Amino acid sequence: xxxxxxxxxxxxxDYVISDALKNAVNVSITLQxxxxxxxxxxxxKTLLSYSIASALEKExxxxxxxxxTKAAEGLYVYDTVQRLNDSRFxxxxxxxxxxxxxxxxxGQAFTTKVQVVLLIDEIDKADLEFPNDLLNELDExxxxxxxxxxxxxxxxxxxxxxxxxNEKELPDAFLRRCIFHYIEFPDPALMEEIxxxxxxxxxxxxxxxxxxxxxxxxxxxxxxxxxxxxxxxxWIQALLASGLDGKIKEGxxxxxxxxxxxxxxxxxxxSHYIRKKxxxxxxxxxxx
Amino acid sequence: xxxxxFYKLKEKxxxxxxxxxxxxxxxxxxxxxxxxxxxxxxxRSILVKTETHFDQYDQAFQEYFRGIAPPIEIxxxxxxxxxxxxxxxxxxxxxxxxxxxxxxxxxxxxxxxRLREQKERHDGGDYxxxxxxxxxxxxxxxxxxxxxxxxxxxxRSAVRIAEARYFQNxxxxxxxxxxxxxxxxxxLRQLNRIGPEDELDLDQTIDATCKNAGELEFxxxxxxxxxxxxxxxxxAGGSMEPYAELCSQLFSAANSLNHFKSFKYYYFxxxxxxxxYPDIEQRxxxxxxxxxxxxxxxxxxxxxxxxxxAQSELLDRYGDLYFHGYQKMAxxxxxxxxKSHFSHVVxxxxxxxxxxxxxxxxxxxxxxxxxxxxxxxxxxxxKKLTARR
Numbered sequence: 001x002x003x004x005x006x007x008x009x010x011x012x013x014d015y016v017i018s019d020a021l022k023n024a025v026n027v028s029i030t031l032q033x034x035x036x037x038x039x040x041x042x043x044x045k046t047l048l049s050y051s052i053a054s055a056l057e058k059e060x061x062x063x064x065x066x067x068x069t070k071a072a073e074g075l076y077v078y079d080t081v082q083r084l085n086d087s088r089f090x091x092x093x094x095x096x097x098x099x100x101x102x103x104x105x106x107g108q109a110f111t112t113k114v115q116v117v118l119l120i121d122e123i124d125k126a127d128l129e130f131p132n133d134l135l136n137e138l139d140e141x142x143x144x145x146x147x148x149x150x151x152x153x154x155x156x157x158x159x160x161x162x163x164x165x166n167e168k169e170l171p172d173a174f175l176r177r178c179i180f181h182y183i184e185f186p187d188p189a190l191m192e193e194i195x196x197x198x199x200x201x202x203x204x205x206x207x208x209x210x211x212x213x214x215x216x217x218x219x220x221x222x223x224x225x226x227x228x229x230x231x232x233x234x235w236i237q238a239l240l241a242s243g244l245d246g247k248i249k250e251g252x253x254x255x256x257x258x259x260x261x262x263x264x265x266x267x268x269x270x271s272h273y274i275r276k277k278x279x280x281x282x283x284x285x286x287x288x
Numbered sequence: 289x290x291x292x293x294f295y296k297l298k299e300k301x302x303x304x305x306x307x308x309x310x311x312x313x314x315x316x317x318x319x320x321x322x323x324x325x326x327x328x329x330x331x332r333s334i335l336v337k338t339e340t341h342f343d344q345y346d347q348a349f350q351e352y353f354r355g356i357a358p359p360i361e362i363x364x365x366x367x368x369x370x371x372x373x374x375x376x377x378x379x380x381x382x383x384x385x386x387x388x389x390x391x392x393x394x395x396x397x398x399x400x401x402r403l404r405e406q407k408e409r410h411d412g413g414d415y416x417x418x419x420x421x422x423x424x425x426x427x428x429x430x431x432x433x434x435x436x437x438x439x440x441x442x443x444r445s446a447v448r449i450a451e452a453r454y455f456q457n458x459x460x461x462x463x464x465x466x467x468x469x470x471x472x473x474x475x476l477r478q479l480n481r482i483g484p485e486d487e488l489d490l491d492q493t494i495d496a497t498c499k500n501a502g503e504l505e506f507x508x509x510x511x512x513x514x515x516x517x518x519x520x521x522x523x524a525g526g527s528m529e530p531y532a533e534l535c536s537q538l539f540s541a542a543n544s545l546n547h548f549k550s551f552k553y554y555y556f557x558x559x560x561x562x563x564x565y566p567d568i569e570q571r572x573x574x575x576x577x578x579x580x581x582x583x584x585x586x587x588x589x590x591x592x593x594x595x596x597x598a599q600s601e602l603l604d605r606y607g608d609l610y611f612h613g614y615q616k617m618a619x620x621x622x623x624x625x626x627k628s629h630f631s632h633v634v635x636x637x638x639x640x641x642x643x644x645x646x647x648x649x650x651x652x653x654x655x656x657x658x659x660x661x662x663x664x665x666x667x668x669x670x671k672k673l674t675a676r677r
Contacts, residue, residue: 081493
């Protein structure tokens with residue numbers, strides 16, 4: 001490789017990564033542009049940034065977006081009400097406006113001396129205009145605080161990872177500035193690797209059975225929510241904890257509740273797949 | 289470098305911009321990739337910003353880098369047949385030997401021919417297109433000279449990845465689930481300040497506090513809320529049967545969204561005549577005169593229907609096939625009433641194919657802007673509904 005700075009990130013011991021994603025992460029680091037990660041819930045979008053942070057030994061700053069989050073909160077908050085309140089008693093230094101400027105997550109990421117990983121989690125939860133409000137800040141990695149006439153500029157441009165669940169379409173102008181990666185649902189071979197990372201001592205027979213059952217469930221198109229990777233991991237943990245290490249009998253799935261979370265899906269499964277095979281006995285397997 | 293590829297992407301309707309192209313050039317100049325597969329992913333992560341365009345990207349990529357003709361379009365219906373591959377054992381060497389060799393062109397011709405002949409789902413067997421069979425066409429079959437319909441075949445080189453067109457299912461011009469319809473409908477909003485005054489008005493508070501010699505005085509204002517009122521009128525006639533699920537998805541999205549100031553819905557058969565039905569099973573209608581009188585003109589109206597009927601059903605005064613009694617007005621005149629009463633009306637049509645050919649569709653689309661009932665069509669319709677007139 002001609003460029004030594006490229007290919008910094010190689011995945012970490014507890015996070016299995018596809019080549020395409022690794023590539024995208026490294027492009028984003030090299031070009032210093034935000035990486036936008038999208039994919040089904042439970043495919044490890046959020047965990048990716050933890051993995052990057054631990055692999056590159058950098059601090060992670062996580063900004064969780066909620067439906068009420070405003071872009072400005074990420075930069076700084078000027079607590080006017082507090083200042084007004086303090087001014088009535090005069091026991092604090094009200095004249096210094098700096099006491100009432102609190103940096104948000106983005107502001108913190110800009111002001112730290114060493115490079116950090118900044119995770120903007122579930123950006124699509126916020127208002128539709130939210131990403132547009134951050135365009136310039138993410139481009140220039142700086143912002144201006146009119147109250148104190150200060151410009152906060154990134155000391156070290158942070159590695160920015162943004163995740164989205166596709167609840168809302170993101171604006172084009174925002175997308176143009178990002179590197180994009182869509183996390184596909186892992187195929188059985190990759191999934192085997194992922195499970196082994198979490199449970200290195202798992203017996204092969206059990207793993208094979210569990211995966212087979214899992215992918216059979218995922219093939220059922222009528223589920224409202226298909227079981228995802230994180231549910232598989234939980235389920236295997238339950239299997240291991242129960243001391244089960246033999247075979248999973250066909251049509252009799254223990255701890256089904258950890259895989260299927262919606263009542264309608266559960267009913268659908270029971271009525272279409274279990275009753276057909278063995279009468280009503282399957283009902284007993286729910287959450288036992 | 290690769291400039292024709294840029295235009296190829298544009299041609300395939302991938303929304304690439306110059307900004308992104310320059311980023312790609314920057315990445316190349318920084319040696320971010322050293323083989324074709326890397327380049328495939330690199331260019332994709334920079335140029336394509338949604339998985340719904342991955343398929344178009346794949347097509348552009350394979351056409352540019354190999355000059356392969358695009359595969360023939362495979363219908364939605366066919367893909368549904370192929371969704372659940374049936375288990376089938378491997379072929380025996382004898383069977384394999386029996387399979388005669390056929391060149392690609394011949395194979396494609398035959399594929400199209402059989403596609404035309406075939407009318408239903410088919411699994412197993414050795415002739416029709418389907419899953420788990422030994423016919424030359426289909427998914428997870430085992431004919432050595434076969435055409436793979438859909439599915440991923442595990443080949444790793446870049447052009448092959450593109451060829452597999454794994455992301456075909458993500459294209460946004462296909463209709464998708466309730467959640468995505470909701471996202472599209474969410475755009476249907478007009479924010480106004482209504483409701484109780486319960487939001488702190490900071491500027492006013494500061495002003496008032498100053499005037500009050502520093503003693504805190506809070507000022508409140510009304511929060512901004514969506515004021516859009518939606519009226520959904522759906523065709524529940526026989527010809528709409530294939531789209532019943534699609535319509536119910538749209539309905540449940542609109543109904544559960546909790547986003548509109550008011551949401552009303554009615555059903556009709558074929559074309560709205562004298563009455564609309566709040567409940568299709570009970571056949572108890574509400575007169576359209578009553579509906580128009582009670583609903584304000586600022587309701588946004590969405591018709592859903594295939595708009596396909598005999599011309600007499602739309603134009604004749606006694607055109608209603610389901611009802612042989614007194615009828616005041618022809619269907620088309622009823623629709624005109626809607627047009628003159630409401631300021632924003634659109635028509636969503638699940639049947640794309642007949643847009644420009646079917647006479648009644650043409651007549652209705654002259655009256656109301658007509659959009660296809662897909663995510664893209666719905667977003668366009670929403671834009672039309674929120675536009676100022």
